[in-house]
Amino acid sequence: MGLAIQGAPLPERIVELLPFGSGPLGTAIAALVGAAIVGTLMMTMTAVAGPWAKRKVTAAFTDRYAVNRLGPFGLFIIVADAVRLLSKELIVPDGVDRPAWDLAPVVLAASALLGFAVIPMGSGIHLADPEVGLVYVFAIASIASVGLVMAGYASNNKFSLLGGLRAVAQNLAYEIPLVLIAVSVVLFTGSLQMSEIVAAQAEPLVTLGAVSIPAWYAFVNPFAFVLFLIANLMEVGRNPFDIPEAPTEIVAGYQTEYSSVYFVLIYLGEFLHIFLGGAVIATLFLGGPAGPGPESIGLVWFLVKIWAVYLFTQWARSALPRLRIDQLIEVGWKGMLVLALANLVLTAVIVGVIA
Amino acid sequence: MSLEEPDPRSRDVGETPEGTVDYDALEALLGETALDREEHVNATAFVVRPDEVQEALNALRDEAGFDYLSNVTAQEYADRYESIYHLKKYDDPTQEVGVVVPTVTDAPVSQTAEPVYRTADWHEREAYDLVGIEYDGHPDMRRILLPETWQGHPLGSDYNPEKPQVVPFREHANPLQPDSRGEGAESDTMFLNIGPHHPATHGVLHVKTVLDGEQIADVEPDIGYLHRCEEQMCQQSTYRHQIMPYPDRWDYVSAGILNEWAYARAAEDLADIDVPEYAQVIRTMSAELCRICSHMLALGTFALDVFGDFTAVFQYAFRDREVVQNILEELTGQRLMFNYLRLGGVAWDIPEPREDFFEMVRDFLDGLPEKTTEYHNLITSNEIFQVRCVDTGELPPETAKQYGATGPVARGSGVDIDLRRDDPYGYYEELDWDVVTEDGCDNYSRVLVRMREVEESAKIIEQCVDLLAEWPEDEREIQSNVPRTLKPDADAEVYRGVEAAKGELGIYMRSDGTDTPARFKIRSPCFCNLHTLREMTEGEYVPDLIASLGSLDIVLGEVDR
Numbered sequence: 075m076g077l078a079i080q081g082a083p084l085p086e087r088i089v090e091l092l093p094f095g096s097g098p099l100g101t102a103i104a105a106l107v108g109a110a111i112v113g114t115l116m117m118t119m120t121a122v123a124g125p126w127a128k129r130k131v132t133a134a135f136t137d138r139y140a141v142n143r144l145g146p147f148g149l150f151i152i153v154a155d156a157v158r159l160l161s162k163e164l165i166v167p168d169g170v171d172r173p174a175w176d177l178a179p180v181v182l183a184a185s186a187l188l189g190f191a192v193i194p195m196g197s198g199i200h201l202a203d204p205e206v207g208l209v210y211v212f213a214i215a216s217i218a219s220v221g222l223v224m225a226g227y228a229s230n231n232k233f234s235l236l237g238g239l240r241a242v243a244q245n246l247a248y249e250i251p252l253v254l255i256a257v258s259v260v261l262f263t264g265s266l267q268m269s270e271i272v273a274a275q276a277e278p279l280v281t282l283g284a285v286s287i288p289a290w291y292a293f294v295n296p297f298a299f300v301l302f303l304i305a306n307l308m309e310v311g312r313n314p315f316d317i318p319e320a321p322t323e324i325v326a327g328y329q330t331e332y333s334s335v336y337f338v339l340i341y342l343g344e345f346l347h348i349f350l351g352g353a354v355i356a357t358l359f360l361g362g363p364a365g366p367g368p369e370s371i372g373l374v375w376f377l378v379k380i381w382a383v384y385l386f387t388q389w390a391r392s393a394l395p396r397l398r399i400d401q402l403i404e405v406g407w408k409g410m411l412v413l414a415l416a417n418l419v420l421t422a423v424i425v426g427v428i429a
Numbered sequence: 430m431s432l433e434e435p436d437p438r439s440r441d442v443g444e445t446p447e448g449t450v451d452y453d454a455l456e457a458l459l460g461e462t463a464l465d466r467e468e469h470v471n472a473t474a475f476v477v478r479p480d481e482v483q484e485a486l487n488a489l490r491d492e493a494g495f496d497y498l499s500n501v502t503a504q505e506y507a508d509r510y511e512s513i514y515h516l517k518k519y520d521d522p523t524q525e526v527g528v529v530v531p532t533v534t535d536a537p538v539s540q541t542a543e544p545v546y547r548t549a550d551w552h553e554r555e556a557y558d559l560v561g562i563e564y565d566g567h568p569d570m571r572r573i574l575l576p577e578t579w580q581g582h583p584l585g586s587d588y589n590p591e592k593p594q595v596v597p598f599r600e601h602a603n604p605l606q607p608d609s610r611g612e613g614a615e616s617d618t619m620f621l622n623i624g625p626h627h628p629a630t631h632g633v634l635h636v637k638t639v640l641d642g643e644q645i646a647d648v649e650p651d652i653g654y655l656h657r658c659e660e661q662m663c664q665q666s667t668y669r670h671q672i673m674p675y676p677d678r679w680d681y682v683s684a685g686i687l688n689e690w691a692y693a694r695a696a697e698d699l700a701d702i703d704v705p706e707y708a709q710v711i712r713t714m715s716a717e718l719c720r721i722c723s724h725m726l727a728l729g730t731f732a733l734d735v736f737g738d739f740t741a742v743f744q745y746a747f748r749d750r751e752v753v754q755n756i757l758e759e760l761t762g763q764r765l766m767f768n769y770l771r772l773g774g775v776a777w778d779i780p781e782p783r784e785d786f787f788e789m790v791r792d793f794l795d796g797l798p799e800k801t802t803e804y805h806n807l808i809t810s811n812e813i814f815q816v817r818c819v820d821t822g823e824l825p826p827e828t829a830k831q832y833g834a835t836g837p838v839a840r841g842s843g844v845d846i847d848l849r850r851d852d853p854y855g856y857y858e859e860l861d862w863d864v865v866t867e868d869g870c871d872n873y874s875r876v877l878v879r880m881r882e883v884e885e886s887a888k889i890i891e892q893c894v895d896l897l898a899e900w901p902e903d904e905r906e907i908q909s910n911v912p913r914t915l916k917p918d919a920d921a922e923v924y925r926g927v928e929a930a931k932g933e934l935g936i937y938m939r940s941d942g943t944d945t946p947a948r949f950k951i952r953s954p955c956f957c958n959l960h961t962l963r964e965m966t967e968g969e970y971v972p973d974l975i976a977s978l979g980s981l982d983i984v985l986g987e988v989d990r
Contacts, residue, residue, distance in 0.1 A: 136744035232621050236643070236971070313737050314813050322629040322734045323972050393807070395736045395814045398972045399643060 083200050084108040108201050112190050115199075119377070120345040123384060125155035131385060135392035164334040171228035178228065178328075179336045181221035182343030188214045189350045192268050196363020196372020200269070207268035208260065211354055212253055215309070218347060219245040222318065225340070226328035237327020240399050241311075241318035247406025248308035248315075254414035255302045258421040259291050259358050272362035292359040298417050299359045303386070305410060306351040308402070310344070312387040314394040317402055348387055352380030441494030441518075450524045458488055467529055470698055470923035474513065474527025480565075482530055482540040486514065490545055494518055495526060496830055498546035500924060500952035502937045503556030505586050510537040510562050514549075515924045515937070515952075519830055519844055522852045522933075527924070532562060541567040548833035551960050559584045559660075574653035574989060583661065584948075618646050625654050629734050629975045632985030636962075638974070645966050645974055650959055655989040663949040668696055668915040669772060672949075677766040679951065680987040683722035683754065684930040686715045686761075689770040694854055695925035695936035696772050700917045705906040706856070707897075708774035713856040714790075714893035715760060715769060717886040718753050723930035724837075724879040724886075725750040727982040731876060732808060734979035735817055742807055749800050752793050759786055772915065774908030779897060787898050790890065797887050804880060809873075818873035822965040822977030825870055832964070833957040836932025837882065838981055841875035843868045848928040860892045872973075872980040879982070916944050924952075931955050931982055951990055955983040 085104040092107070094100035126141065126149060133140030141148030166175075192207040194200040204210060219241060226238015260266055263274040279289040292299040308315040319327040329340045356362055356379035363372030397405065440446070443454040452473040456463050462485045465476035477485045489495045495516035502513040514528040532539045541564035542549035553564045554573040561582030564570060572579060576596045581588045621638045624630040633654035639647040659675060666672045676688035690712060697704060704712075729746030736742060754764050759780055761769040769776050779786050808814055824834070829842040839846055847864040849857040865881040867874035919942030926935035932954025941947035958981050965981075966974045 132738075136741045137748055138744060232619065313740075316737050320972070321738055323975050325628060391738065392741045395732075395811060395817055396972070397813060398817060398970055400970065401816060 083203050084111070084198060085201065087198065105201075109191070112195075112199060112201055113187055115195075116187065116190055116346060116349060117342070119349060120342055121152050121156070123345050123349070124341055125152045127384075128388060131388040132392055135389065159338050160335060162334040162337075164336065165331075167230060167331050169230040170331065171230070174224045175228035175331075176336075178221045178225035179332065179339035179343065181224065182218055183339045183346060184343075185214055185217040185221060186343050186346030186350050190353065193350075193353045193357060194268050194272050194362050195353075196374075196376045197370055199373055203267060203269045206266050208256060208266045208271070208358075211268075211350070212249075212256070215347070215350060216245070216249060218343065221343070222328050225332070229328070229331040231331050233324040233326070234328050234330045236324045237318045237320070237330070240320075240324075241328060243399060243403055244308060244311070244315065244317055244406075247403050248305050248410065251301065251406065251410035251414035252305040252309060254411070254418050255298050255305060256354075256358060258295065258298050258414075258418050261418075261421050261425045262291065262294065268357055268362075272357060272364070275361040276364060288361055288364060290359060290361040290364075295417070295421065298421070301410065301413055301417060302355060302359065303383075305414075306355060306383075307387060307390060308406070310348045310351050310387060312348070313391045314397045315402060316391070316396055317399050320396060348384055349380050351387075352383030355383050356380055442492045444494070444524065448521055448524070450526060452526070455489070455493055455526060458492055459485055462488070467527070467922075469527055470921055471925055472525035472527055474529045474922075476529045476531065479530050479532045479539040482514075482528070482542055483545055485528055486516075486542050486545040489516055489526065489528070493526075494520070495524075497522070498542065498548050498552075498833055499525075499926065499933065500935050500937060500950070501542070501549060501552035501556055502924070502948065502950040503560040503562050503584075504939065504948040504950075505534070505560060505584070507586075509534060510539075510560065512539055512553075512556060512562055513922075513924075513937070514542060515935070519839075519846050522846065522848060522926075525924075537562045538565050539563070540565050543567055546833065547831040548957055548960060551956065555956075558582065561585045572653075574656045576653075583658070617641065623974075629978065631730060631978070631983060634959075634978075634983070634985055634988075636974070636978070638971075640971065643970050645969055645971065648963050648966055648974065650962055652956075652959070652985070652988050655985045657986075657990065659990040660949050660951055663951075664946055667944045668700065668917070668946065669911065669913065669944070672696075672946075673770065673772075674766065674768045677768060678986065679953065679990060680723070680929060680931060680934075680955070680984045681765065682726050682984050683750070683757075683765060684719050684984075685763075685765065685767040686712070686719045686757075686769055687723070687927065687929040688934060689767065690716055690855070691925070691927045691929060691934040691936050693770045693772060694927050695923055695938055696915075698925050699921055699923040699938055699940060700772070700915055702773045702911055703909045704774055705909055707900055707905050708907050708909075709856045710893050710896050710900075711775050711779065711907070712770060713860070714890050714897065715757065715767075715775075716855070717889045717893070718757055718760075718790075719767075720886045720930050721883050721890075722750050722753045722757070724883050725753070727837075727879055727930075728804065728808075728876065731976070731979040731982070734975050735814060742804070745800075745803065745807070749797075752796075756786075756789055756793060759789065771908055771911075773911040774906075776907075778905060778907050783898070787894050790894050794887050794891050794894075797884070801880065801884060809877060809880065815873065817972070818871065818876065818976060818980075819869065820871050820873075821969060821973040822872040822875075822980055823870050824961055824965050828964050829870075829961065832961045834932070834961055835954050835957065836928070836930070837875055837878045838932065838958045838961070840864070840866045841878045841980075842870040848926055848933055852926070854927060856893070856896075857889070860889055862888045862892075872976050875980040875982075914944050916940075916942060918942070926952065929954060931984070931987070932958060934987075953987045953990060955981075955985075955987045956990075959983050959988055 085108040088104035088107050089096050089100055094103050129140040141151040144150035189211050191201045192210050222241035223238045226234045263271045275290050277289045278286040279293055280287050311318055332340055360379050363376040365375030442458050443451050445451050462477055462481045463475040467474040495518055497517040497519045499517045500515040504511050510532045512530045516526050518524045530539050553567055556562050558572040558574050619640045621640055623636040623638050625633045625635040635651040637649045663672050663675055676692050677685035679688050725746045729743040732742035758764045761767040824842045826842045826844050829839050829844050843866055845866050850864050862885045865878050867877050917940035922939045924937040926933040934954055935952030937950035938946045939948040965977045
């Protein structure tokens, strides 16, 4: 019974708490409240990650201190940065393609935020659990590419245009391997439903005395895990794959012309995408919210896992050179795709033999 | 480790068995082209008619082996204009010869040297821009440093510096063509202004780029945004004291003492000043410290160009450079604009207590191998870095010579030239070190050359420190006796180069008997090295253009002067 409540999507439980009944109106309000909770949680994490954690982590890698003047560990820089960024002038360059240029940052941020709807975060925080949850995440996350092209094309700037085109090329190169690797996980679970995928990883893989290693797919199929990590780096556009932005080459790529609030939205979208990538990795390969201790602290474990993925992206960013766009396409189509297919066939054979 | 033919080549015309130049043989080679001979302090020069420049230069290049056009100086006399081509040999830069081309004051026109030496392209454009000599047959006779709309030639005698010249934005915008399709609406190429404000141009450089997709169809560096009239300022300053602070401001990224040495060497040759041996050792040590600083910065910014945002390598390079800067601050009292050399020596001795200073230097040297290993682990052995840098930005040795490339750029193309060894000055001859060359001719080789040169510099510094520590106390002479007002003989001319961090930094000076030079010309290594950019990047991708630009390690302060 406990598990059932734990697994129940968040809005259904909110319905019980709110005085609006379980009619259409009550369900809608509950869904909004649930979305607000998840959204706020993710935005807060982004606020910590963007102005503060990113600086601190990069500084640690590069032998510096970074922000340390405002508040404990410089944490209040988050407030200062928010005020600074939001109070800047929103410069609209001549000749931008207005609706598209304005919409692009919103599309970027929204596509990442929407993805969290189906992620089971533990402690009962799970907005929706459709049967096609995994497909939904990939589909929604890919909409970001549309946003990138809109931003690049509508900016009336050649550096933006190059960045937008690079973003599309990169997207095509990683998206297919990314999905194929995810499919290999689906072969194990036999379900696209996120809660099922998490539940399938709860079984112990091997038990060595008191220590029991769970059947997380990172342990079951480490090869797929590593491939997915790399493909995910491509998706979030961090070194060695930060090609669409490539500050030293094309200034800032698609985001060159954005300032103030739009700039914040674009950055928000980027960080949300990193966290969404972390959430998908945690769900598919790291047992979702699973971890030692009672199930009620599942959220803590889940956050630990996605922050670990975040740290990994920052590490790569500090230490690795950037590939060239043609080299990235080669890596994507000639390397990742082949390996992803091999992984898929191998998994299919193993699953077929066992089952 | 050189790409050049190792076989003992037959001696060039005009080369003696001892490896010096037989000017009589050269005069015979030039025959009637040579109208006259002039004796400059550094070499003999032949006077050539303005319409026979190419004939003379061709003979000197093909028959006499002068394959290196080091510098072109233009100047105006009361009765004539003069272009001087300073020729050297890559195999032996001590073999020099000048070609003096006088032209009339009324509409001076001289034949271009560009077909013989590609590097003359930019040199002659500069001569046209600043002095006003036109070069007949030049492929691109435009101003190079000043805006297209500038009136007059600032180093000419009839130039009025009092006349205000405002270049309005629409004139400045002129070179910044609209980012549009190249060559009309039907074209598939795209014109893109990279710079003057761009994260990777290492200063204010404007690269006019024509792109075919992401590939470079054509690039043209547009320079002059940082032109500060350095030559003119030196011409208005006295030899003895006032010029020395300026060289620090040419290549301002911590290569100061190397630059100062260029002026010191030229001026000391011009006025025949001796430098005490002890001062030479200090000069050698401090110059090599500067070289390490400069190469660290080059490494860090190159990593920035290839890696992306502010990365570990960049910060590590700056962290280690900081140690050297502290040493230099101890020695000179300054961190950037050292003003430490004096004609005939250095400003002051090693700071007391000397042991502490030597320990500081030795601590740095002891830690260096570990850091070098770290850099190699992080950078050169990284596979992605290799994929990015090997075989990109290729500069074949012959092309490098044609463009007058020197320094790590030339040595990364296998051209074995280093003035510290080939044209010795200071204390280098007495010390044990090697010239580094790499055969790759690509961005990777240039990075490797710089990293290995840091190790060689460390070797030199170590030996200098040992020498200085054991130098007898009563023989520590830091300056020779130099007259307070220095007036070299009238009409003495000298062209002298030293191996600065980026290559051959040369100074041409002509004295008119007063205490300020009548003409002061700077041969900037970055200026010549930057000229190779088009050769390196055509057909490559935008990221390779950025990497190649980074591997050239230009400092715009020195390019534009």
